[in-house]
Structure formats: C-alpha cells, structure tokens
Amino acid sequence: MPLYGDVMTHSITKLSAGQSLEQRLQYVSDRVEIQDLMVRYALGQDLHQSGDNDVLEQWGTVFAAEATVDYSAAGGPALRDIPYRTLVDVMRGADGSMSGLLKWQHFQGYSTVDIDGDAALARTQHLHSHQGSTDGRGWNLIQTGFFVDRLERRPEGWRIVHRALEIIWMDTFGTA
Numbered sequence: 001m002p003l004y005g006d007v008m009t010h011s012i013t014k015l016s017a018g019q020s021l022e023q024r025l026q027y028v029s030d031r032v033e034i035q036d037l038m039v040r041y042a043l044g045q046d047l048h049q050s051g052d053n054d055v056l057e058q059w060g061t062v063f064a065a066e067a068t069v070d071y072s073a074a075g076g077p078a079l080r081d082i083p084y085r086t087l088v089d090v091m092r093g094a095d096g097s098m099s100g101l102l103k104w105q106h107f108q109g110y111s112t113v114d115i116d117g118d119a120a121l122a123r124t125q126h127l128h129s130h131q132g133s134t135d136g137r138g139w140n141l142i143q144t145g146f147f148v149d150r151l152e153r154r155p156e157g158w159r160i161v162h163r164a165l166e167i168i169w170m171d172t173f174g175t176a
Contacts, residue, residue, distance in 0.1 A: 068083060068084065069087050074167060104129060106126065107128070109127075124149070139173065143167060143170040144170070
C-alpha cells in the first residue's frame with residue numbers, strides 16, 4: 001500500500017473477519033491515538049491565545065522532532081516543507097499570520113487513517129474560525145479543508161512526520 005502516493009480520499013485499511021482479535025484491537029488503538037494527535041494539534045492553537053504563543057507545549061507531543069509541514073496553500077512557496085517549529089514563528093511571530101487576530105478556534109473532524117505496520121497516512125477535515133479587527137471594524141475568517149499527514153510509530157507513540165494543508169475554501173465577512 002503506497003503511503004506517499006496520490007492524495008487519499010478514503011480509508012483502504014480493512015478490518016476483516018480473517019484478522020485476529022489482537023490485530024483488530026491494535027488497529028482501533030492506533031486510530032484512537034492518531035485521532036488524539038489531531039485534537040492536540042488544535043488544542044495547541046486554541047489554548048494559547050492573547051499573546052501566549054507556547055503552542056509547542058502540545059505540538060511537541062504531536063510532531064516528530066524532524067517533522068516538516070507544507071502550508072503553502074495558505075501562504076505561498078515560502079511555507080513549503082518547512083520545519084514545524086518554524087510554523088510557530090510564521091503564525092505567532094510579531095508580524096505572523098495570526099498576529100492581527102483577536103480569537104480563534106480550530107475544529108478537527110475524524111480522520112480517515114490507513115495503517116501499514118509502523119507507518120500511516122491520515123486525512124482529517126478541519127473547520128477553522130478566526131476573529132479579527134482592522135481599523136476598528138470587526139471581521140471573521142472561516143477556513144475549511146484537510147490536513148494530510150504521514151505518521152510513524154515511534155517509541156513515544158505515533159508522531160506526524162509530514163503535514164500538508166489543503167484549503168477547500170475560506171471566506172472573510174464583517175461583523176456588526
């Protein structure tokens with residue numbers, strides 16, 4: 001099963017009657033652990049607002065130390081395959097993409113997960129909401145899309161080794 005090929009649209013990992021109970025339980029356990037990673041990523045964003053930029057408190061348990069991210073869909077080629085720690089500065093730095101935001105919340109959907117031994121590919125829907133203000137006028141930004149993650153089982157558990165952001169649509173609208 002190729003884990004680095006075309007973008008996955010559905011899970012091809014099958015729980016068949018031919019698998020042992022131990023194999024089926026391992027698959028379910030792996031899926032739950034991977035889903036927890038997706039939630040911890042969002043918690044890293046959402047628990048650290050109002051100038052608190054310590055997202056690595058959660059992200060350190062989500063990403064492998066050498067992990068890279070491709071967020072070029074949101075910010076151009078400069079965000080292609082960068083170390084995940086660099087993303088914190090890009091988003092949370094003084095002139096970062098989140099520096100003008102007042103509040104936000106990141107909702108993650110359930111992941112579709114293909115597991116092949118100690119490697120996995122996950123596709124997770126997201127809905128991200130952001131509130132900001134420009135020249136005293138409030139606005140909201142909504143973004144929808146997917147995270148496509150390559151993961152590896154490590155001694156400390158499953159970790160993302162590469163994440164790609166796909167944006168389906170986003171829209172900004174004023175508030176009253």
